Amino acid sequence: MPVVDEAAVGRIFREESGRSVAALIRVFGDIDVAEDAVQEAFAVALRTWPGGGLPPNPGGWITTTARRRAIDRLRREARERELLSKAAALALGTDDPGMPDEVGPVQDDRLRLIFTCCHPALSTEAQVALTLRLLGGLSTKEVARSFLVAEPTMAQRLVRAKHKIKAARIPYRVPEDHELPGRLRPVLAVVYLVYNAGLTSPAEQGLCPEAIRLARTLATLMPDEPEVAGLLALLLLTESRRPSRIRSDGSLLLLGEQDRSRWDRALIEEGQAIVRRCLRRNEPGVYQLQAAINAVHADAATFERTDWPQIVALYDQLLTLAPTPVVALNRAIAIGEVHGPAAALALVDELDLDTYHAFHATRADLLRRLGRNSEATAAYERAAALAPTDAERDFLRLGGRDAR
Structure with a gap:
């Protein structure tokens, strides 16, 4: 037993x-x-x-x-x-x-929950946070981490969202067909964040296949929505690399260190086929562009042979559609592979992401590459202090020791 x-x-x-x-x-x-x-x-x-x-x-x-x-x-x-x-x-x-089964376009209880929580009466942030809490079983602390805010702040937002649902008497029902597109943006964000929660924590890895299942269900439900296809492609391409991200001892492997023979070619081929269909439609969106970036990575036989100029061009488009500091940070990383670490560091230092561990980890790597080892060590220590998992903390502390 x-x-x-x-x-x-x-x-x-x-x-x-x-x-x-x-x-x-x-x-x-x-x-x-x-x-x-x-x-x-x-x-x-x-x-x-x-x-x-x-x-x-x-x-x-x-x-x-x-x-x-x-x-x-x-x-x-x-x-x-x-x-x-x-x-x-x-x-x-x-x-x-007296209580017949509910019928409608959404027949999956969990997907129905996502759509009902993503009611337009709630703010987009409340929709995403509430559904992560209810559907993913994430703690308030974990939801707060996804939004880069303090736990008490997120707790207040969740309480307010629940109160609004009660006060406004928002019904728990399946949206009609014509309502589905209007609910789509936060729904996609929820599925994406559910996958990321599983990706970043070994204790939550069951969320990764659940997010892919939900994305496949959405793609069946809404086959003409290019961003649904883009999200599915993004998750498939990311999932193809998941087993190669972790060493046998549980420590992390960066993209350039991964054994690409372990990448799941079937998932890559499926994801890339979806990306090609999205490109033919020529209706670019945030998830489609992220999927395209991942497809370029999957095309490269080695890290050194990655088409970084193409990735920079895709990030340029993505930053136009989603001008967020996190997208700018990822674009700066790609810039660093094309134009060198000094050019990347100049861009990174303009960003206001002091509470985001990946920001400090990126700075640390760039400073190390520039030979500014004492500054790199301090940045690694700051990143480790903010990192959400033991594996990431251990990885960053090791980087700090190597930079000394």
Whole structure:
């Protein structure tokens, strides 16, 4: 029997909580009821699974237990009597002719949750943050990290978003076909951030295939949206390299150090085929351009043979569409491969990204290449202090020692 400890339950939480929360929100129409019930179900799992072992279907067990907890809460609060009777019938597995299955263009509970959270009454940032919290099972701290803000700030934003949903009585329903394009931008951002959360933390790697599954579902649902195709291509091309990013001891490997024979050629070919279709449409967007940049990297047999001028040209287009400091930072890195580290450092030093670890890591590498070792060491130390994972901290500290 596999060991069931806190880490194992945490791993299952990452994999299953989004599905359970989405299912309960559809049933009860209340974020707090659903979220609290799923948290309680996992607390029960922590108490019972280590002694009794994993149930045959852990996700189903969590959803069923959470549904019963939610029903108990509604009963205790003596509210929503009609909803309670319907929910009880669902919990017992009986048919309820008064509550037919929802039909519409989105048939996946988790994708439905993304679309309903991405209601236009909420700000784009609130839409993305709330869905990351509910769907991805990310903590408030982890969501805050995705937005480069402090945890208390993000906690306040999440509370405000939930209150607005209640106050405005925003319905939990499937958007109609004509509403889908208007909800698309934050939905794509959520899927992208869910993938990145899995990419940056070994404990959350189950989020990567989940994000790709959602992107594939979106591409089927909206085949004529070029940015949906661009996002799918971007995730496939990034995923093709994921196994080669980590050494056997868990330490990170930079792009130039990776064994390219380990890259997944099937994912690369699929991603590049999508990029070519996007190019033929000639409707460039943020995700399409990022996918094109990754396709250029995938084309190169070695790091030295990368077509850096083409990557700079793509970043020029991307910066026009998304003039953010992070895009400018990545463009500066590419500039450094074409025009040298001094040109790149001049651009990097103009950016206001002091709380972003990658900013300091980039500065450190450029300073090291320029022979300014004491400054490089300080930049590595600052980057390590801000890094979100142990692997990144260890990597950056090693870089700081090498620069001394």
